[in-house]
Amino acid sequence: MESRPVRIGIIGAGFVGSALAELLSDSSRAQALADAATAPVELVGVAVRDASRTRPGVPSDLVTDDFDELLSRDLDVLVEVVGGIEPAKGFIERALRAKVSVVTANKALLAAHGYELSQLANENSVDLFYEAAVAGGIPILRALRSSLAGEQILRVMGIVNGTTNFILSKMSNEGLDYADVLAQAQALGFAEADPTADVEGFDPAAKIAILSSLAFGTKLEGDEIAREGISGIRSVDVEFARRSGYVIKLLGIAERIGDSGLSRRVHPTLVPKEHPLASVNGAMNAVFVDGAKSGPLMWLGQGAGGEPTATAVLGDVLDAARNRVSDRHDIPFTYDNRLHLVDEGELRSAFYISIDVDDEPGVLAAVANIFAEQGVSILSMEQSGEGAEARMSFVTHEARTESVRATIHALSDLPKVERVGACLRVLAGGL
């Protein structure tokens, strides 16, 4: 069987685009790619802003600075690795309307406009795939779309931001403070000069929006995700967690609540040391899925980096190519929105609360009284430090989030309390 080659174009030649161009141009892999795609695969062009710059791995005769000219090269699949909302969105829309399948790694765009883009792909009978948008090289989206398509998912939970996991791991392993580790991460290129998107949880929130849409059929467009970052975490919190058998991880969570509820949130969490997510260190990512029948499943891998991400993009390219060869496309996931968003204040969880207090008698009585007034029951308490450094650390029994917030509020008003340091959820034990 001799098939017409499947023609691939790339827009964007950063780390991922260059690594992908190199994979697609590697003649020693051509046969393996053709086997997987059921037809030869040919890179026919790479569109960039400045065509005069040379890029390692990118054949210079394929480079153009004119997107329309690239689109006119009779493409089967366009790979978008430009990032950001515009002009990426415009490029993708024009490609889909031209009946070109699109593979993208653009989580921000998908979290904001994924639903409308999926519809547009379907109307034009082409594919829109985006495996690399969540957890880099980990093939979690295809597993949700395909292997677990018949499963009732109860919870999807993950470490899906490498920067914050790097920072938290380093704080935990080396006892360093947040600001120092952030500065190191910035120097090493693991954190941006403006780290807000990572450390305040915007990036993992976009990924949870995408995971939630596939796992729970929620509409992928401007999804609201409750969000807390890691910038308020101190080394004393990390140390307390360690002594108590936990590690602090920034988790993204989407979970079914009761029959028809759904909660989606990103927050730092005390994870029990025995939990598989606890040992996911450095820039690694992991996604944990609880299925009604499958039980717990976890995927672990590189969350970022040009080559791992390019591998995930390549998996999508081959999928789209196979579909082109057999003249079909995947039906986009149905967004039935059967579940309603549960108010986060209603959720129950155990909490770790750390407060800086005046070092004088009677403080514990005053503080304990406030917990009691809000109906928040204390599991354990530890006093540490002296003088200006005096602290109390509490772990509560499971309590309503709203009640814990009211407790925090009342504690802040207490004259003997200098400030409330951390208020972090504790993940329930076991798998």
Next chain:
Amino acid sequence: MESRPVRIGIIGAGFVGSALAELLSDSSRAQALADAATAPVELVGVAVRDASRTRPGVPSDLVTDDFDELLSRDLDVLVEVVGGIEPAKGFIERALRAKVSVVTANKALLAAHGYELSQLANENSVDLFYEAAVAGGIPILRALRSSLAGEQILRVMGIVNGTTNFILSKMSNEGLDYADVLAQAQALGFAEADPTADVEGFDPAAKIAILSSLAFGTKLEGDEIAREGISGIRSVDVEFARRSGYVIKLLGIAERIGDSGLSRRVHPTLVPKEHPLASVNGAMNAVFVDGAKSGPLMWLGQGAGGEPTATAVLGDVLDAARNRVSDRHDIPFTYDNRLHLVDEGELRSAFYISIDVDDEPGVLAAVANIFAEQGVSILSMEQSGEGAEARMSFVTHEARTESVRATIHALSDLPKVERVGACLRVLAGGL
């Protein structure tokens, strides 16, 4: 679009067959299954040996004891969960020849006849899928077939036998002896009355044969896998490993050696505590994949059990159903056999060696001399026990397996050595 339903038959109604029948008959899931399959999915029959027995979850009006009668019900997909070589092989062949796609969880059959059955499926333009044959509910095969199809795999390594992992975890956590834990596992139903297939590594070897065929394009038929079991492991070995920062796991490994070599083997291994495989406990399974570009990836989940396995089977059923609806089938993986099997004796590894010795002066000198003669360099040595219990435990630097075997052989001949206890490989550190 109103499609003709996809008609599913099951042969075998044990734990997996019953759980699958229940999933397929659950009306609350019918819409989700139809969405995933792109057509309604209908269970039309379950063939069993004794049709008079009632089985929970299996609608009794669908039960038959006549396989030919089941096949005559105009099936699209047959699920084989009988197990064993015959009569399962005959059933599958008849279904494929009748142009019915087949989903099976039968690892023994696939390891022995997978190649010829895949060919038969392809000749008849239908699918043969077998996700559940390896690592139960973990969707690793589809990831290798699809997401990683364009990737050069360097190593596939896993804990793919729940029984032995349960035994080793319990020995490690509770300091118990092998025989005691095996007896407990048998009492709990986690181990068979004749545990040979598990504890001597036959079951994980069949799974490594299947993983190797997908990861490295080796022909899946009567594959030779070097195999060592866990029955010789003593609590003193587990304890030594723990003190030294390792846990003992029965690993199945298929790895590329140099440009064109391949090694496939199953053996107990000292795994560094920091390695993600080290924390895979009890009956959990995990598969670790090293890709040239993707970097390390790991999948974790339930390795056995009716419901997790049924989930994996269901994923295959939906895949096969989608293909039926769009009138196509997957091209079976190409078995190009480009890699040659490397003689295991040539592989290099660090080893842990434990010997029972006479408690008298001069033993160490005699033993060390033998290591030196074979060119095996010692990293660390520990003497423990007294009198009849005296032992020496060695960890070697990386050495040729053949040289270590010669060392063991010579040590056994030494009058002062009572017996050689364990000789286990040590997994190199890092990811």
